[in-house]
Amino acid sequence: MEYRELDVNSVLDYLKNIKDVMSYFNGDDLSVDEIGDGNLNYVYKISSLQNPELALILKQAVPYLRCVGEDFPLSRDRMTYEIRALQKFYSIFPSFIPKIYHASEDMSLVVMEFLAKHVIMRKGLIEKTEYKNFSEHISTYLSATLFYTSSLFLNSSDKRALIDKFNGNTELCKLSEDLVFSFAFMSHETNDNENVKNNPQAKKLFSDAEFKERVLELKYKFMTQSDALLHGDLHTGSIMINEDETYVIDPEFAFVGPFGFDIGALLANLVHNYIYHSLVTNDKEFQAWLLKTIKEVLEKFSDKFLSFWQKAHTSALLVEGYLDEPALQNYKNFFIKNILRDSVGFAGCKMARRVFGVAGVEEIRGIEDKSLRAEAEAMVLKIAREFVIKHDKIDTIDEILEIIKVNSAR
Amino acid sequence: MEYRELDVNSVLDYLKNIKDVMSYFNGDDLSVDEIGDGNLNYVYKISSLQNPELALILKQAVPYLRCVGEDFPLSRDRMTYEIRALQKFYSIFPSFIPKIYHASEDMSLVVMEFLAKHVIMRKGLIEKTEYKNFSEHISTYLSATLFYTSSLFLNSSDKRALIDKFNGNTELCKLSEDLVFSFAFMSHETNDNENVKNNPQAKKLFSDAEFKERVLELKYKFMTQSDALLHGDLHTGSIMINEDETYVIDPEFAFVGPFGFDIGALLANLVHNYIYHSLVTNDKEFQAWLLKTIKEVLEKFSDKFLSFWQKAHTSALLVEGYLDEPALQNYKNFFIKNILRDSVGFAGCKMARRVFGVAGVEEIRGIEDKSLRAEAEAMVLKIAREFVIKHDKIDTIDEILEIIKVNSAR
Numbered sequence: 001m002e003y004r005e006l007d008v009n010s011v012l013d014y015l016k017n018i019k020d021v022m023s024y025f026n027g028d029d030l031s032v033d034e035i036g037d038g039n040l041n042y043v044y045k046i047s048s049l050q051n052p053e054l055a056l057i058l059k060q061a062v063p064y065l066r067c068v069g070e071d072f073p074l075s076r077d078r079m080t081y082e083i084r085a086l087q088k089f090y091s092i093f094p095s096f097i098p099k100i101y102h103a104s105e106d107m108s109l110v111v112m113e114f115l116a117k118h119v120i121m122r123k124g125l126i127e128k129t130e131y132k133n134f135s136e137h138i139s140t141y142l143s144a145t146l147f148y149t150s151s152l153f154l155n156s157s158d159k160r161a162l163i164d165k166f167n168g169n170t171e172l173c174k175l176s177e178d179l180v181f182s183f184a185f186m187s188h189e190t191n192d193n194e195n196v197k198n199n200p201q202a203k204k205l206f207s208d209a210e211f212k213e214r215v216l217e218l219k220y221k222f223m224t225q226s227d228a229l230l231h232g233d234l235h236t237g238s239i240m241i242n243e244d245e246t247y248v249i250d251p252e253f254a255f256v257g258p259f260g261f262d263i264g265a266l267l268a269n270l271v272h273n274y275i276y277h278s279l280v281t282n283d284k285e286f287q288a289w290l291l292k293t294i295k296e297v298l299e300k301f302s303d304k305f306l307s308f309w310q311k312a313h314t315s316a317l318l319v320e321g322y323l324d325e326p327a328l329q330n331y332k333n334f335f336i337k338n339i340l341r342d343s344v345g346f347a348g349c350k351m352a353r354r355v356f357g358v359a360g361v362e363e364i365r366g367i368e369d370k371s372l373r374a375e376a377e378a379m380v381l382k383i384a385r386e387f388v389i390k391h392d393k394i395d396t397i398d399e400i401l402e403i404i405k406v407n408s409a410r
Numbered sequence: 411m412e413y414r415e416l417d418v419n420s421v422l423d424y425l426k427n428i429k430d431v432m433s434y435f436n437g438d439d440l441s442v443d444e445i446g447d448g449n450l451n452y453v454y455k456i457s458s459l460q461n462p463e464l465a466l467i468l469k470q471a472v473p474y475l476r477c478v479g480e481d482f483p484l485s486r487d488r489m490t491y492e493i494r495a496l497q498k499f500y501s502i503f504p505s506f507i508p509k510i511y512h513a514s515e516d517m518s519l520v521v522m523e524f525l526a527k528h529v530i531m532r533k534g535l536i537e538k539t540e541y542k543n544f545s546e547h548i549s550t551y552l553s554a555t556l557f558y559t560s561s562l563f564l565n566s567s568d569k570r571a572l573i574d575k576f577n578g579n580t581e582l583c584k585l586s587e588d589l590v591f592s593f594a595f596m597s598h599e600t601n602d603n604e605n606v607k608n609n610p611q612a613k614k615l616f617s618d619a620e621f622k623e624r625v626l627e628l629k630y631k632f633m634t635q636s637d638a639l640l641h642g643d644l645h646t647g648s649i650m651i652n653e654d655e656t657y658v659i660d661p662e663f664a665f666v667g668p669f670g671f672d673i674g675a676l677l678a679n680l681v682h683n684y685i686y687h688s689l690v691t692n693d694k695e696f697q698a699w700l701l702k703t704i705k706e707v708l709e710k711f712s713d714k715f716l717s718f719w720q721k722a723h724t725s726a727l728l729v730e731g732y733l734d735e736p737a738l739q740n741y742k743n744f745f746i747k748n749i750l751r752d753s754v755g756f757a758g759c760k761m762a763r764r765v766f767g768v769a770g771v772e773e774i775r776g777i778e779d780k781s782l783r784a785e786a787e788a789m790v791l792k793i794a795r796e797f798v799i800k801h802d803k804i805d806t807i808d809e810i811l812e813i814i815k816v817n818s819a820r
Contacts, residue, residue, distance in 0.1 A: 151633050156584040159633075160577055167570055167577065174566040174726075182729045209737035216727065216741055223561050223569075223726055224636045316584075316633055317626065319592045327619035331626055 001106045003076070006060055008032050011044050015058070018102045021046075021111055025054055039067040040074070040252070045114060055116065056101055060109040061252075074171065078252040079108035081169040085254035086110065088162075088229060092148045096141040096248050098240075115247055118240035122362060125236060125273045128286045135293050137246035138239075138266065139300030146259050147308040149229035151316040159316050163226060163256045172253045173223075176232065180349055181219035184357030185212055191356050192365070201377060202356050211352075214388045218345045225258040232257070234265040235350075235361070236273070259339045263301065264346025268384075269361065270294050271351060271404055275379045276363035278408045279372055291401055298343075298397045302336050341391050344400055348387030351380050375410075382407040411516045413486070416470055418442050421454050425468070428512045431456075431521055435464055449477040450488070450662070455524060465526065466511055470519040471662075484581065488662040489518035491579040495664035496520065498572075498639060503554040506547060506658050508650075525657055528650035532772060535646060535683045538696045545703050547656035548649075548676065549710030556669050557718040559639035561726040569726050573636060573666045582663045583633075586642065590759055591629035594767030595622055601766050602775070611787060612766050624798045625762075628755045635668040642667070644675040645760075645771070646683070669749045673711065674756025678794075679771065680704050681761060681814055685789045686773035688818045689782055701811055708753075708807045712746050751801050754810055758797025761790050785820075792817040 006014055011032045015021050028048035036043030041061050048054035061079035065072040083103040090097040102111040124131065151159050183190050186206055196202040205211070231238065232253025240247040274290045277283050309332055314320045323331065354361045355377045364380060367373040386403045394400060416424055421442045425431050438458035446453030451471050458464035471489035475482040493513040500507040512521040534541065561569050593600050596616055606612040615621070641648065642663025650657040684700045687693050719742055724730045733741065764771045765787045774790060777783035796813045804810060 151630070156587055156633070157580040160580045160583070163573070163577055167573055170567040170570045173570070177566055177726065178729070182732055186729070186732050207734075209734060209740075212733055213737055213741045213744075216733070220561070220727055223566070226634045226636055316587065317630055319588070319596070322592055322596050323622055323626070324617075324619060327623055330619075331623045334623075 001104065003107055005062055006042070006044075006058075006107075006109070008034055008044065011046065011058055014107075015046065015102075015111070018111070020101045021056065024056065024101055028054065036066070039065065040078070041066060046111075053116075055114040056111050057098075057114045058109060058111045060107065062108075076108040077168065078172055079110065080105045081166060081172070081254050082250070082252040083110050084165055085229065085231070085251035086112070088149070088165075089145050089231075089248070089251065093141060093144040096137060096246055098247055098249060115240045115249075118242050118245065118247060120237055121239035121241045122236040122269070122273075124241060125270075125290075126276065126363065128277070128281065128283055130286070130289045131241055131243065131246070133244065134241065134246055135296035135300055138248075139297050139304055141246070141248055142263055142266070142297075142301050143304035143308060145231070146228040146262070147305050147312075149256070150227055150259070152309055152318070153312050153315050155314075156316040162229060166229065166255045169232075169253070169255045172232070173255050173257075176253060177219060177223060179357055179359065180353050181215055181222065184353035184355070185215060190358040192358065192360065196356050199356075201374070201381060205352070205356070205381060208385070211385050211388055214345070214391075215349055215352075218342075218349055218388070221258050221342065222261060222346070226256045227259040228256065230255060230257045230262050231265075232261070234262040236266075236269040258342055258346070260342025260344075260346045263298075263339070263343035264348075265350050266297065267294065267343060267347040267400075268350035268354075270297075271347065271383060272354065272361050272363045272380065274404060275376055275383075275408055276367075278379070278410070279376050280367060291404065294404070295397055295401055298340060298400070302340065302397075305339070306332055306336060337395070340397070340400075341394050344387045344394055345391030348384040348389075348391065351387065352384035355380055379408050411514065413517055415472055416452070416454075416468075416517075416519070418444055418454065421456065421468055424517075425456065425512075425521070428521070430511045431466065434466065434511055438464065446476070449475065450484070451476060456521075463526075465524040466521050467508075467524045468519060468521045470517065472518075486518040487578065488582055489520065490515045491576060491582070491664050492660070492662040493520050494575055495639065495641070495661035496522070498559070498575075499555050499641075499658070499661065502558045503551060506551040506656055508657055508659060525650045525659075528652050528655065528657060530647055531649035531651045532646040532679070532683075534651060535680075535700075536686065536773065538687070538691065538693055540696070540699045541651055541653065541656070543654065544651065544656055545706035545710055548658075549707050549714055551656070551658055552673055552676075552707075552711050553714035553718060555641070556638040556672070557715050557722075559666070560637055560669070562719055562728070563722050563725050565724075566726040572639060576639065576665045579642075579663070579665045582642070583665050583667075586663060587629060587633060589767055589769065590763050591625055591632065594763035594765070595625060600768040602768065602770065606766050609766075611784070611791060615762070615766070615791060618795070621762075621795050621798055624755070624801075625759055628752075628759055628798070631668050631752065632671060632756070636666045637669040638666065640665060640667045640672050641675075642671070644672040646676075646679040668752055668756070670752025670754075670756045673708075673749070673753035674758075675760050676707065677704065677753060677757040677810075678760035678764075680707075681757065681793060682764065682771050682773045682790065684814060685786055685793075685818055686777070688789070688820070689786050690777060701814065704814070705807055705811055708750060708810070712750065712807075715749070716742060716746060747805070750807070750810075751804050754797050754804055755801030758794040758799075758801065761797065762794035765790055789818050 012030055025048050028050045031047050031049055033045045035045045041059050044058045046056045061076040063076045064070045065074045098113040100112045147153055231251045238250045240249055277287050364376050367376055422440055435458050438460045441457050441459055443455045445455045451469050454468045456466045471486040473486045474480045475484045508523040510522045557563055641661045642665055648660045650659055687697050774786050777786055
């Protein structure tokens with residue numbers, strides 16, 4: 001089918017030929033509302049008039065940046081990779097991915113479950129909601145998606161086929177290369193230059209050669225290390241959550257990259273939230289919950305990743321019988337430690353880029369009091385620097401927590 | 411054009427429609443001889459009857475392993491990657507690649523320059539021929555092919571396009587994964603089991619958990635580190651050489667992999683030859699020339715790689731102005747040191763696999779005296795082990811030479 005841009009009026013016309021969608025609604029009359037407040041795409045909610053509980057989301061990419069307009073072209077191919085990633089991740093562990101009812105790469109659109117009872121995790125965390133099941137859920141999501149798309153599980157040819165499917169996500173990978181690893185640490189037009197101007201912290205960061213050299217190492221890993229299929233942008237705004245359920249959405253940045261990048265993104269965003277509560281709400285209990293959550297996420301990730309590995313006897317990497325059990329355990333422990341180290345390094349880059357880079361996070365850039373915001377930014381940069389400089393020497397999860405605690409004390 | 415297998419009789423019929431080949435021969439009458447002694451492909455020499463100096467090679471892949479027969483299927487796709495690699499490398503530095511007159515991925519064949527005045531380097535080295543220009547040539551070849559196909563030179567989308575072109579070389583990559591990094595270090599039916607049986611050195615190697623854990627790290631790098639387009643099988647049998655010229659042929663194992671793999675393959679093969687002359691000819695002068703050559707290859711590679719880098723101001727990795735000059739130099743020196751370290755590690759794997767693995771090298775497996783061969787194998791394994799265990803601690807090229815010298819003293 002040839003691509004055409006849908007609008008509120010043409011959505012239903014398109015959907016009436018999609019059997020799976022129509023049978024979901026049992027032939028009810030439908031209404032359409034545009035609900036997207038995203039930057040990139042158009043999002044419509046399709047609801048049954050007879051039974052408003054029945055609702056689906058239709059998300060369509062347009063060949064430009066929606067929030068800016070047609071003058072800022074951005075290939076709609078990104079939806080191709082979002083569809084492929086949603087389908088792949090769903091096939092691995094459906095509990096954490098919205099159910100897909102219809103997808104068309106030609107039309108750059110996907111129709112999926114409407115998550116009515118969930119909030120964007122970043123908002124929930126700002127409002128001090130403790131999600132008791134989050135560490136359990138996200139550690140399963142991370143360990144399963146990363147392990148089952150890696151050379152530790154796949155055979156050599158399936159791994160190459162996976163790379164084939166995502167290698168073309170050039171535009172969004174390039175965006176990460178530029179925005180996460182480069183522009184935010186130098187004078188650049190895309191930065192938040194109102195804040196950069198005359199800011200001693202920006203001056204210090206931009207001339208911090210030691211930090212920037214280490215960032216370059218991590219950027220190189222991001223570009224060349226093909227460990228596993230990543231979400232690619234796993235911040236707390238890509239997670240829809242409530243007490244019972246956790247969904248990971250919006251994987252348009254998906255590509256085969258380093259294990260540590262998704263874990264690092266999540267860690268960075270939890271630390272941002274921790275800093276917010278250190279300075280703005282000063283809620284010690286919630287801070288303690290956040291630290292405990294970080295620890296649990298990393299510990300459970302490691303345990304689950306290793307237990308998936310325990311069950312996989314042959315893969316592209318391992319020929320059965322190659323190593324005896326003690327040596328194999330040793331190798332696996334070393335391997336998982338390296339994943340955690342990379343995660344901490346990537347978390348540092350991800351944190352630091354939110355200070356002066358084009359895209360901020362609500363927890364830091366949203367602080368209205370200027371001096372408090374500057375204080376928050378100093379904390380972000382201190383922790384980020386420690387993460388980046390020390391990441392490859394870290395031996396335990398407690399050392400990660402220690403860096404957060406020591407550098408966020410007022 | 412649909413694939414069909416050519417033979418001595420049909421080659422000329424096929425070529426008469428290929429303008430570039432016909433114009434090379436100026437309309438002369440042609441003769442065809444099958445000259446291939448390779449394991450994989452059919453090779454024909456096409457000569458002018460009027461002017462025997464005019465000659466080309468036609469190489470065609472068949473969908474099975476030629477040396478075994480149709481019962482051992484091997485996809486002829488390998489020729490697709492050989493053609494692409496020859497063309498890519500030729501476009502980077504034509505002096506070291508045979509000139510291509512015609513190539514067809516559909517027909518899995520290539521017609522190229524006949525190297526009449528060159529010998530296979532392994533044979534020349536066994537006969538103690540000193541190739542004065544070799545280190546100069548091969549260091550240019552290595553630095554240019556690796557640098558100009560890496561993220562240090564290419565932009566992000568060209569790098570991904572390069573990966574796209576070679577990612578499908580699954581079958582031969584898998585062959586390397588199995589044969590270079592796995593089967594040769596464990597009991598396996600493909601090994602040279604006549605030598606393995608009751609051999610204390612094999613027993614020791616197969617149970618050397620420390621060595622095998624480190625090999626697994628290197629295998630993981632081989633499978634997942636997408637640095638640059640590699641030849642993929644750069645032993646001295648893939649080099650045609652004389653006093654003046656050096657040609658690198660047979661890149662059918664080409665893929666985007668770790669920088670150190672080609673350098674390591676070459677290093678391994680020079681060390682094999684060094685061990686051969688330590689034990690069989692006992693020619694000190696030639697041994698000294700080999701050591702000097704190894705040193706020069708690695709030094710010149712580093713210098714040239716850095717000097718190419720000096721001229722490239724922006725790339726997927728580097729945004730101009732990101733780092734000041736001293737920090738950038740520091741980063742580059744660190745980067746090149748890591749390439750050398752990886753090269754040493756890969757050299758260790760490549761050396762050790764030639765002892766008990768399916769494919770030996772003439773310098774070691776060709777030694778007829780059984781006890782001398784066992785002594786050579788012990789030397790190979792000692793040096794290989796040092797290379798693999800110590801590779802990531804190596805700081806200077808002299809340390810590499812020291813490992814070779816110390817462990818080959820009788």
